[in-house]
Amino acid sequence: MAGTQGQDEAAASVSMDEIRAETEETTDLTAAAIEVPPQLVAGSVGEYFRAWWVRVRGGDAGVLPVVFALAMVTIVFAVVSPNNVFLSPANLVNLFDQSAVFIVLAMAEGFVLLLGEIDLSTGYVAALGGIVAANLVQSNMGWPWWAAIAAALLVCAVIGAIDGIVITRLRLPSFVVTLAGYLLWFGVMIILLGPAGGVSITSTQSQDQEVLNGIVNSNIPPLVSWIGLVALVLVFGGFLYHRDSSRRRSGLVARPLGLTLLVIAFFAVAGVAVVGISNINRGRFLPIEGVPWVVPIVLVVLVAWTILLEQTEFGRHVYAVGGNPEAARRAGINVANVRTWAFVLCSFTAGIAGIIYSSTQGGMTTNVNGGQYVLYAVAAAVIGGTSLFGGRGRAIHGVLGGIVIGAIYNGLYLLGFPVQWQLIATGLVLLAAVVVDALSRRGADTGVLVKA
Numbered sequence: 541m542a543g544t545q546g547q548d549e550a551a552a553s554v555s556m557d558e559i560r561a562e563t564e565e566t567t568d569l570t571a572a573a574i575e576v577p578p579q580l581v582a583g584s585v586g587e588y589f590r591a592w593w594v595r596v597r598g599g600d601a602g603v604l605p606v607v608f609a610l611a612m613v614t615i616v617f618a619v620v621s622p623n624n625v626f627l628s629p630a631n632l633v634n635l636f637d638q639s640a641v642f643i644v645l646a647m648a649e650g651f652v653l654l655l656g657e658i659d660l661s662t663g664y665v666a667a668l669g670g671i672v673a674a675n676l677v678q679s680n681m682g683w684p685w686w687a688a689i690a691a692a693l694l695v696c697a698v699i700g701a702i703d704g705i706v707i708t709r710l711r712l713p714s715f716v717v718t719l720a721g722y723l724l725w726f727g728v729m730i731i732l733l734g735p736a737g738g739v740s741i742t743s744t745q746s747q748d749q750e751v752l753n754g755i756v757n758s759n760i761p762p763l764v765s766w767i768g769l770v771a772l773v774l775v776f777g778g779f780l781y782h783r784d785s786s787r788r789r790s791g792l793v794a795r796p797l798g799l800t801l802l803v804i805a806f807f808a809v810a811g812v813a814v815v816g817i818s819n820i821n822r823g824r825f826l827p828i829e830g831v832p833w834v835v836p837i838v839l840v841v842l843v844a845w846t847i848l849l850e851q852t853e854f855g856r857h858v859y860a861v862g863g864n865p866e867a868a869r870r871a872g873i874n875v876a877n878v879r880t881w882a883f884v885l886c887s888f889t890a891g892i893a894g895i896i897y898s899s900t901q902g903g904m905t906t907n908v909n910g911g912q913y914v915l916y917a918v919a920a921a922v923i924g925g926t927s928l929f930g931g932r933g934r935a936i937h938g939v940l941g942g943i944v945i946g947a948i949y950n951g952l953y954l955l956g957f958p959v960q961w962q963l964i965a966t967g968l969v970l971l972a973a974v975v976v977d978a979l980s981r982r983g984a985d986t987g988v989l990v991k992a
Contacts, residue, residue, distance in 0.1 A: 585798040606924050606940045609969060613944060617951035626951055630822035633832065636814075637756050639946025640834045641666075641897045645913060646920035646938030646945075647845055648889035651882040653921055654849075654862045656930025657714040659703065659883065661721030662890040662917055663910025664729055669696045669891030670898030670908075671732050674739045677748040685748040693891045699725070700887025704880030714883075722911065730906055738905035741898060755837065755899035759830030762819040768836070769811045777804040834896055838939070841892060845885075845935040858882060863931035912963075919970040920945045928974065944969065 617626040625631055645662060652659045669692040675681060676688035683691070703721060707714050733739060741749040760768065780800055787794035795803075818831040849855035860868040861878045869875050898904050924941025926933030945966060952962045 585796050585802065588796055588799050603925050603937065603940060605973065606937070606944060609923065609972075610940065610944050610947065613947045613951065617947065617954070621951065621954050625954060628822075629817050629820040631950070631954070632817050633822060635943075635946055635950045636818075636835055637832055637900065638950055639943050640756070640838050641893050641900065641913070642916055642920050642945045643838055643939050643942030644841060644889060644893035644896060645917035646924060646926075646942045647841060647935050648886045648893060648938075649914075649917040649921045650845075650926050650933050650935065650938050651858070651886045651889070652714065653918070653926050653928060654858050654930060654933050655879055655882055656862055656928075657707070657879070657882070658718065658918065659714065659721075659886050660718040660914055661699075661703070661725055662718075662886060662893075663908075663912070663914035664722060664725035665696055665699050665887050666890040666894030666897065666913065667729050667904065667908045667910050668699070668725055668732070669693065669894030671729060671739065671894075671904045673752060673895050674741050674898050674904050675732070677741060677746065677752055678739070679743075679746060683748070685751040688748065688752070689895060692895060693888055696891030696894070697884050697888040700884040701880065703887070704883030707883065708876040708879045722914070726910060729908075729910075733904065733906055738903060740903035742902045752895070753899055753902060754833060755896060756832060756834045757899065757902075759818070759828070759832050760836070762829050765815045765819060765831045769815050773804070773808045773811060776807055780804060834899070837892075837896070841889065842935050842939055845889070848885075849935060854878070854881070859931055916945055916966070919966055919973075923969055923973040941973075 614626075618624060621627075645666060648662055648666075649659060672695050673685075673688045673692035676683035676691060677685055699721070703714075703717055706712060707717050741753045743749045780803060784794040784797070784800045788797075814835065815831055818835070819829050821827050821829050823829075849858060857868065857873050857878045860871065860873055861875050865875055868878075897908070901908075920941035921933065921938050922928055922941065923944050924933075924937030924939070926937045926941075948965050948969065949962055952965060
């Protein structure tokens with residue numbers, strides 16, 4: 541009897557060990573699916589979306605919330621706007637123009653948010669960029685437009701370098717340093733604008749002013765727009781296909797072929813929609829057709845920063861420092877340099893936004909509310925999917941979030957709501973985005989604890 545009892549206990553012990561091993565294996569696989577990007581574990585489009593869904597259930601929703609928010613905003617304003625003016629070609633192109641500043645500022649703020657930092661001075665740094673460029677193309681200065689833009693961006697980059705050096709070398713909080721910069725550059729902006737309180741770039745006698753003013757207010761001819769789109773799709777599609785095919789032939793990890801084709805097709809459809817809408821005549825008295833020049837400019841910034849963050853060593857270092865600064869330091873990464881360059885890139889990109897803003901307004905005045913714009917920049921980045929806690933975000937998140945902010949601003953303006961309701965609506969959307977971010981982080985942390 542004793543022997544039989546011992547055998548039963550041993551069998552029960554073995555069974556429990558097997559169950560425990562199976563449970564741990566299942567947990568490990570689930571955690572791995574959550575932590576590893578779908579393209580690293582998928583062999584087909586179906587497997588990719590199944591792995592993606594596991595990540596969503598694990599708390600990493602990616603761009604899903606902002607896409608849902610954008611769809612809801614579009615549907616609501618399309619229904620309630622008078623005569624469906626919200627979806628009219630003229631208003632959609634106007635929405636592109638209005639959103640451009642929000643988008644570029646959000647991409648600027650994204651560099652420091654990825655490190656778990658913040659830059660409160662970007663609004664007035666952007667204003668300085670616009671003021672410098674506008675002043676240099678005045679007749680008494682005589683700078684060519686390209687040199688004026690280069691000088692403006694250089695000034696903004698130097699400001700970012702100063703912020704980065706002070707923050708990293710003196711180990712001061714970025715919140716305090718950039719808050720001081722907010723006040724400092726606000727005062728400098730007023731000084732540069734002088735007693736007149738503004739500078740204009742609307743002179744038709746100056747070709748250089750016309751170029752700056754035309755960034756938002758002039759359009760690419762329709763035929764050229766279509767040719768440019770075809771060329772862009774061929775280059776982009778060829779690059780993706782060649783890169784993924786080469787990786788597969790070399791035995792390296794690459795996204796499934798079907799997914800690559802889906803990405804190219806989506807890019808082509810989105811491009812056709814934008815060019816098609818922009819090429820519809822939206823003028824009342826004179827024909828106004830074509831894609832605004834600001835659209836390809838924003839696209840160039842998006843592509844450049846996407847490549848920088850996702851395809852370069854510097855980008856990998858940014859994510860590493862944002863995810864765990866101490867681990868990054870122990871891995872040999874110069875954390876101080878990464879942080880400094882992040883502030884440089886933030887201010888440099890803000891300068892681009894400032895030049896776009898000056899084109900939108902036909903110049904710069906002291907009426908620019910840099911404080912409001914920096915809040916919109918942070919809101920757009922977070923709404924788009926960039927984490928306030930660092931380590932997670934992409935350049936495309938700034939684009940999506942900026943469009944959401946622009947759509948809210950545009951839709952409420954069409955309905956005649958005053959600015960306070962625009963701020964309230966944006967604040968509520970931002971709060972929802974922060975809640976989603978916090979819950980996703982909590983879900984990811986829970987998954988790690990379960991795995992442990």
